[in-house]
Amino acid sequence: EIVLTQSPEFQSVTPKEKVTITCRASQSIGFSLHWYQQKPDQSPKLLIKYASQSFSGVPSRFSGSASGTDFTLTINSLEAEDAATYYCHQSSSLPHTFGQGTKVEIK
């Protein structure tokens, strides 16, 4: 199965700062990489699909990019409401797999 390795696992950030989260796939997955946000006691929500396509209704400060097997989620100008855990997910092949998550805390 395809292993996704996220980094960092935890990040403490001040508001308006830029956040970068990386997800590395263990093998080529094309652009079949998606990003989700999960706030405490809530279900995950889709932010970015296919590496860089914003999902409907997602604020423009969230963006994604890809380079080979490395994928990046960027949050420009972090807001307090962005405190959450972020997961990457690959849908290149079954089984679907997720990264271990990156928790973003607001300082």
Add this chain to the structure above:
Amino acid sequence: QVQLVQSGAEVRKPGSSVKVSCKPSGDTFSSYAISWVRQAPGQGLEWMGRIIPIFGIADYAQKFQGRVTITADKSTSTTYMELSSLRSEDTAVYYCARSPGITIIEFDQWGQGTLVTVSS
């Protein structure tokens, strides 16, 4: 917008089974897939399997093969996930998640989650 509504929390004893349901509100079965993803307390997301309801075809993660059964009832547009031989490590929130197509793609809608507690 389609919402996925799951059944309520369950408590089970080790060795027993649990069956969780997932029903889209305001929609019927069309060309999409429903996956089941679980999250143990304080842990990450783990994919268990999926079904394409209009075909009734299911795929399972190897880890759960033989213990999980995912089914769909076309008459009620409801998807079910049954997990057997429960152990304490199965205590988790179980989510259903929709892929807006029958190929292997993103999860655009998630249910609210169902907490399953396994305890003697």
